[in-house]
Amino acid sequence: MPDAQEIDAALKADPEGRNPARLTKLHEEAAALLSTAEEQRFHLTHAWVYALVSGNTAQSNALEKRLTSLGGL
């Protein structure tokens, strides 16, 4: 599991979102390192957006469920 610095560097390496599947994974990993609902919601929101961009319905549905449970949807 990469650490926060590694995740941050990887996110910065794709500012235009050219690899949405990887960005979803990175944001999920970032959320997993955080403890509060507010912090997790932020990264899961981004993970969800990139799953929608990828067209990965199973993944975007799962992320919507998590966001709903955290009060983000």
Next chain:
Amino acid sequence: MLDHAELTQALKAVTQPVASARGLPNALYTSAEGFALERERIFQHGWACIGFGADVPNKGDAKPIDLLGIPLLLLRDQTGELRVFENVCRHRGMILVAEPKNFGGVIRCPYHSWCYSQDGKLRATPHVGGPGINVHESIDPERTGLTPVPMGLYMDMVFVNISGTAEPFADFIAPLRARWADFDKPLFHGAGSSFQLDVACNWKLAVENYCESYHLPWIHPGLNSYSRLEDHYHIEAPRQFSGQGTLVYNPRLSETQAFPDFEGLPAKWDKAAEYIAIYPNILYGVHRDHTFAIRLDPKAPDHTIENVEIYYTSEEAAQSPEFAALRKANAALWKEVFIEDIFVVEGMQKGRGAPNFDGGRFSAVMDSPTHCFHDWVASRLA
């Protein structure tokens, strides 16, 4: 400056019978106001061609299109259906898609990542209610999707009606569809057969020149040996379309190979071909073995891009390596013909700078398809 009183008088002179009519006034070829008036009355309130199905061949393909400054998005969705939307995020008006690309999922606005599914529905509004809060009562997704633009498809040409007030597309295209019912068959876009010409003239001059055969002996002398002036005939559907036909289509691209013909064509088309201006901005040609479309893209009063696409009767003729050389030769031939017209349309554009040029005169015998187009423009602007 466009003097509207003068314009009204000038347009009355245009709609007279061809023998006594004048052509459209200079201001409609040179002024920004004339260009803006046409943008509204012709290109927004009527049907206009913005591109081709071949521009977005695969599911998920999207192409941004600028129609006289109106940002549009041509999309082939995941079901294969063509759609046109205003290429604008409903949030802050950001352009959604800046260059052609393929979308596997939603279309994401690059500004705040509002996401739209390919049927135009607003699918996500990240952080709209605060960080990590992705909904807010003030934003109703049901009413904040992409703005669809009415569209119609004919012979792979994508037409749109920006205002939504034109007659149904089926009614608009019905007369031409009836005339060319013999060609209501699958078309296959020719690989390597697209090209553009950048012309320093008003878009209308390209239409006017295309409509008439009168100029052929002088501007296209290569045709004289097998398609004489007397082999041509006028085509006029008042206030709909106009152009010319030939009784002598005789392709000679190769001694050993020929494109396959459309199946089941009546004998008339063995040697006939027709060239029609579909008002406002398509110049179309039909032949027994291929068709072409020239989509005129007006950029300024004195600047037009001509986008040329060629279509064939079978997948093999359109795509196979076996026909590549023949396709290349056919495209080159048409490009040469269209380039021959450039100096006259650009010359007419320059002529519109003459303050005492009164729109000109028409040969009642030879210019009637061109006058038909002038009359249509005048009717749209009156």
